[in-house]
Amino acid sequence: MLCFMDISKLKTYSINARKSKVDKSFLARPLPAKAGFRSFLNSLPNLLKAKELREIVAAIVCARKKKKPVLLMMGAHVVKCGLSPLVVEFLKKGIFTSVSTNGAGIIHDFELAYCGRTSEDVACTIKDGSFGMARQTAEFLNGAIADGADKGLGLGASVGRWIEAEKLRYRKLSIAAACFRLGRLLSVHVALGTDIIHQHPSCDGARTGEATLRDFRSLTEEVARLDGGGVVVNFGSAVILPEVFLKALSVARNLTGRVRDFTTVNFDMNFHYRPHQNIVTRPLDGCGRGYYILGHHEIMMPLLFQAITEAGTI
Structure with a gap:
């Protein structure tokens, strides 16, 4: 026999x-046609990721x-998504104080500067070994790296210097050239064998x-300056930059005994374990704030850029 409690x-x-947890003041508001970006x-809604986006903008402005410093770390896909002009403008406005990328980042950066095109059809060209x-x-990138290494430069500065010196036709699109012109650090973190220029006889492994x-050692100096209010923004690097950042942070803390109370943000199209651990979670552990925002780079970076621009305080 079933027995029910007396409700x-x-x-x-x-x-x-x-x-x-939700108040009417938090809700979205429909806008009329031609409303400006700030109104948008x-x-x-003042909830969830929209609320976090506002907090991220405030942290960068602060x-x-x-x-x-506000350190940008990025995968090469950021360049392939057409976002180089925004990164260059971020640098010119003094929003990003340095850029870190992987070896593929400088490949797409150079090709855009050289001929205004990049990103080959891998599925097609892998069939015949081309x-x-x-x-x-x-030839350009391996030459720039070798020459720069001999002159005591890091990899990023070596590439930016050559793009500027050779006056490549579309160099205004180059993040590497912009960093070199502005005296900003571009640190390039290479895993030998991962990039197409490593296939060529012109590649010198020792100099690379x-x-x-x-560049790694220069990055540790930038990371040390995060203490007390800096920001790290990672766009789309799922493995290399999260690993590099964690090691750079360990070195900086080992040598300074500090580097606390900063903000980290990971923007990516998918959720990945390594950025969540190495960017958003492990570096902070109660001594800062970490954010993970999902969305396509070609939407999220322009949104972030305009939100910061509208803040109008930098």
Whole structure:
């Protein structure tokens, strides 16, 4: 036989006395046609990721007001998504104080600067062994890296210097050239064998390794300056940059005994374990704030850029 409790004896309370997580003031607001971007941003719900986006913008603006660094780390896909002009403008406005990328980042950066085009059809060219065999890409980048290494430069500065010196036709699109012109750090973190220029006889492993190690050590100095309000923004690097950042942070803390109270943000199209651990979680552990925002780079970076621009305080 089924037995039911007497629900007529339930204890209830007034909803007016209850704490609620969603208030009418948090809700989205429809906008009229031709409303400006600031109105659009203010119309977003003050909840979840929209709320976090506002907090990220505020953290970046606050960092620059305090003269603290805002470090951009990015995968090469950011360049392939057509976002180089925004990164260059971020640098010119002093929003990003340095850029870190992987070896593929400088490949797409150079090709855009050289001929205004990049990103080959891998599925097609891998069939006949022509994938990655572009002559100019390998000769220019391997030459720049070797020359820069001999001059005591890091890998990023070596590439930016050559793009500027050779006056490549579309160099205004180059993040590497912009960093070189502005005196900003571009650190390039190479895993030998992962990039098409490593296939070519012009690649010098010793010089490449020497130059990329210099960039790692320069990055540790930038990371040390995060202490007390800096920001790290990672766009789309799922493995290399999260690993590099964690090691750079360990070195910086080992040598300074500090590097606390900063903000980290990971923007990516998918959720990945390594950025979540190495960017958003492990570096902070109660001494800062980490965010993970999912969305396509070609939407999220312009949104972030315009939101910061509208803040108008840098």
